[in-house]
Amino acid sequence: MAWTSLIIAGLFEVVGVTMINKLHKDRNWQALVLLVLGFGASFFFLSYAMETLPMGTAYAVWTGIGASGGAIAGMLFYNEPKEWKRMVCIAMVLGAAVGLKLFS
Template sequence: MGWLFIVMAGIFEVGGIISLKLTEGFTKLKPTILLIMCMGLSFFFLSLSLKEIPISIGYGLWTGIGAAGSVLLGMLIFNEPKSIKKLMLVGGIIISIVGLKLVS
């Protein structure tokens, strides 16, 4: 279950980051509430995952999922600049996440 919890934590982390962008400096109430909910759930699932997964692996996976997801959704939702280099670097993060899973 630890691996399922870490994936869920990462997904909620991405949701929190997207919500943070939508708050427009905490001037919008609904995205602010969504941010608090997503980040709370992200930390909750991260804490559950760390019961089974070493912190060195769990934290790396959590931040990697958050970083890769945020970059990809930023390009898709907010029309942030896209480039082959950026996609290759995100690919490196994803390869690293898979590598951490394989070595644990």
């Protein structure tokens, strides 16, 4: 259950990061509310996961999901570059997160 909670925390991190960009572009209250809710839920699920998982592993996986997901969201919703080099780097970050799970 801790790993599921950690993945959910990472997905909410992506929501929060995406809303930072949306708030910067649009300046509306809906983006602000979603930003606060996204990061709030992310920290809630991260803290739950850290009751079981080692701090270093949980934090690394959480930031990896957030960074990779943020890059992917930028490519999908904000027309950021979709170069193969970026895709390889995202795959390496996600591969490292999987490796941490395998060895934890």
